[in-house]
Amino acid sequence: MMSFLFGRKKSANNAKERLQLVLIHDRTDLTPAELEALKDDLIATISRHIDIDPMAVRINMAQEGREQRLVADIPLKSATRRRAR
Amino acid sequence: MTAKVITVASGKGGVGKTTTVANIAVALAARGQKVTCIDGDIGLRNLDVVLGLENRIVYDLVDVIEGRCRLRQAMIRDKRLSELYLIPAAQTRDKTAVSPSDMVRLCDELRTEVDWIIIDSPAGIERGFKNAVAAADRVLVMTNPEVSAVRDADRVIGLLEADGKGPASLIINRLNPAMVKRGDMLSVEDVLDLLAIDLIGIVPEDENVIVASNKGQPLALDDKSKAGQAFQHIARRLLGEKVPFQDFNTPNVFQRLLGRK
Numbered sequence: 571m572m573s574f575l576f577g578r579k580k581s582a583n584n585a586k587e588r589l590q591l592v593l594i595h596d597r598t599d600l601t602p603a604e605l606e607a608l609k610d611d612l613i614a615t616i617s618r619h620i621d622i623d624p625m626a627v628r629i630n631m632a633q634e635g636r637e638q639r640l641v642a643d644i645p646l647k648s649a650t651r652r653r654a655r
Numbered sequence: 656m657t658a659k660v661i662t663v664a665s666g667k668g669g670v671g672k673t674t675t676v677a678n679i680a681v682a683l684a685a686r687g688q689k690v691t692c693i694d695g696d697i698g699l700r701n702l703d704v705v706l707g708l709e710n711r712i713v714y715d716l717v718d719v720i721e722g723r724c725r726l727r728q729a730m731i732r733d734k735r736l737s738e739l740y741l742i743p744a745a746q747t748r749d750k751t752a753v754s755p756s757d758m759v760r761l762c763d764e765l766r767t768e769v770d771w772i773i774i775d776s777p778a779g780i781e782r783g784f785k786n787a788v789a790a791a792d793r794v795l796v797m798t799n800p801e802v803s804a805v806r807d808a809d810r811v812i813g814l815l816e817a818d819g820k821g822p823a824s825l826i827i828n829r830l831n832p833a834m835v836k837r838g839d840m841l842s843v844e845d846v847l848d849l850l851a852i853d854l855i856g857i858v859p860e861d862e863n864v865i866v867a868s869n870k871g872q873p874l875a876l877d878d879k880s881k882a883g884q885a886f887q888h889i890a891r892r893l894l895g896e897k898v899p900f901q902d903f904n905t906p907n908v909f910q911r912l913l914g915r916k
Contacts, residue, residue: 580838
């Protein structure tokens with residue numbers, strides 16, 4: 571009985587998670603596919619200047635109040651070569 | 656007098672704009688304020704029936720704008736509250752009969768006569784909405800704790816911001832505390848997280864709202880109705896009072912036995 575109660579995903583959580591994603595796209599006017607394309611372009615551009623691991627790159631939309639932010643976390647592979655400028 | 660112009664908008668239809676406009680207007684008038692509400696939903700007028708004034712209409716908003724009558728002649732005085740007036744929408748015309756600058760002109764004329772002008776926006780984000788918010792000093796965005804209403808409210812909030820009309824304040828209508836408690840309805844906190852604007856009212860779901868509109872008597876004067884109390888709180892917040900938000904937790908067993916919701 572308890573596991574049945576706890577096992578059911580609350581529909582309100584479902585609604586909130588879905589809305590969070592929908593609102594990001596409504597506010598930025600970017601479809602998920604366009605966001606993916608943007609990420610690919612960004613990775614390609616950065617890769618032309620610095621050595622990065624595309625698999626480690628994290629680019630996401632974040633919400634801060636009513637402000638949308640594009641947050642990119644791009645670990646560099648090796649910065650030593652570049653530092654000796 | 657210099658009236659404050661308040662517009663109630665939502666994007667989505669059926670979330671309770673007209674009921675809210677009627678009740679906020681009644682609650683303000685009951686507190687001695689001089690109030691005119693304007694039905695902005697041209698072609699689909701309803702504020703008149705919710706207020707119980709449908710039999711008194713002679714002139715409407717479009718008649719004023721097109722110069723067939725003076726502003727005063729289109730202001731219908733309420734049956735119970737002598738300081739409450741309604742300017743009804745035209746029923747046989749459409750939104751294009753009015754422009755945003757018409758609304759600004761009309762409200763500027765009215766501002767000197769009353770304390771509050773409350774405008775009921777039609778659903779949607781087109782001409783009727785633009786007319787309704789054109790003269791607004793403050794916009795109250797309404798939503799229900801439900802995905803489509805929240806999404807549409809977000810669009811409206813975004814449009815108001817882009818137009819320099821922000822920041823809007825939020826009214827969450829038809830909150831069902833029992834459903835929130837069992838996790839089947841977005842909570843007030845959830846909706847505020849998503850929309851990220853200031854809250855001005857939480858109105859619980861209340862059968863009395865339908866009873867009141869059946870009779871054409873807004874329930875804002877009914878102290879026993881939870882929704883009525885919530886509308887009174889919104890009116891008091893508009894007047895600058897700091898009214899704490901009610902906690903609509905489900906009634907306990909004792910309250911249930913007493914048959915009180």
